[in-house]
Amino acid sequence: MSVRHIAIRLRETHCAECALNPLCLPLAIEESDLDQLDDIIARNQPLPRGGLLFHQGSPFSAVYAIRSGAIKTCTVTPSGDEQVTGFYLPGEIVGLDSIGNASNSYDSTAVALEATAVCAIPFPALESLALRLPRLQHHLFGLMSSEIRNDRQVMQLVGKRPAEERVAALLLSLSVRGKRQRLPENHVRLPMSRSDIGNHLGLALETVSRIFTRFQQQGVITVRGKELVIVDRARLCELAEARER
Amino acid sequence: MSVRHIAIRLRETHCAECALNPLCLPLAIEESDLDQLDDIIARNQPLPRGGLLFHQGSPFSAVYAIRSGAIKTCTVTPSGDEQVTGFYLPGEIVGLDSIGNASNSYDSTAVALEATAVCAIPFPALESLALRLPRLQHHLFGLMSSEIRNDRQVMQLVGKRPAEERVAALLLSLSVRGKRQRLPENHVRLPMSRSDIGNHLGLALETVSRIFTRFQQQGVITVRGKELVIVDRARLCELAEARER
DNA sequence: CGTCACCTTGAGTATTGTCAACTCGGGTGG
DNA sequence: CCACCCGAGTTGACAATACTCAAGGTGACG
16 A cells, blocks of 8 residues: 555545534635645544543643544543543534633543544644634634633532433533534433442442433433433433523 | 723723733733733723623623732523632633633623622624734644633532542632732631522532531631631641642 | 622432442353 | 453442531621
């Protein structure tokens, strides 16, 4: 196989043709400028399940756009235990928490929950580009700000909502965000373990498990391993004390 | 009193002479460019205790640098109750969570916890300036990213640490961040109510109160109303399961 | 000096965590 | 191809941390 073939294989999808285009960065870029973004992006080989995208403490170099698969980010706390800070699905950007860190290193570890393909976006290059493309700069500010907003909602959930509500809210969030993946309506994949879910929501994994069975008994969802179907979406929204989505 | 006098009074401290300069935005700006930032900043009249800096849902126009006093931000959740998302002290920036909000409105309400003076920084102007000053752009990305990092730590705290640890960690954080205010070493002002603290940490206000008394009985702190002294800092760090700061 | 927040303290309860046993399912090696 | 094994998930019993409800105290301000 020639070198050229390999190059083509690794870069097959350019931003201009990417199905996630409307979600990801290109949203903010004029078509005529898209090549400039395309040029700085490296399309890495797919990560296997359990593979590390980056590791807490290693030098910060890039943020990553997820093309397929799923990522969890986690930090190790001073007290030594792990905190799952977020789950990221296709079209979302990982690594925004590590910009301008005092030590210029990643503030969290990103682990692939299943086979995952990402676009690496070197941050210095992205910053330079943002200086020349106002809409890109604006979009980046917006992305980071929405990351803050999202974290605040999780804080709220984890801080004072009962366990059932936390789980219901996560399921809805995954369902909404997962729409891009060509899944049947109301089907949700749970690429993460019960333990990851519990950790992220501030619950014991046993509690998560119990709530899944309870929801199932009440006819709200159907769970089988990592496959989940939302049977009664309205009821699930009530359980999450959220408005219909 | 002449118009000129009023103008001078309202703008008395320029960025170049501001004591918080090394904390706030100017950090990122060459001295020669400082005037440009100075020009877009509006120094508002001080807010009284309880005054609103901005209100959730009202149109987003500016972020605010705190000069003196203290601010809490909170959101009203779909379920109707209030969530205190953060406390902000002099030198810190409020409003970064509302950039690029879908509805272009503030995502939270900012309330003065005591008489508070702020610098209003209109966001569109700040963005334009950031396009021309790469260090400013970089600093802004860093600021937002550190807001994310901070929220994640709170998530961790609120999600799985026992009540004592949450309170200890907050006290240490306030103490470190409050150093700029010319307070005696180890003295902390608590401009917020017990209820605000509890709300923010995901605890009932009674729990906060109980923990204060317990810490006091153990000789770790002294509390009297809103004045607090850290007597045994090392012990407090242990209680927060954090490293010495 | 009285009133009104805010704070403190107490008693009882309940949600959720911990510990432990058991089951299920996927993958590997015989 | 089947059996075994190991990690992940489920279920149950019990314990504990923190909440709720309730009553009393303190300080600031008019």
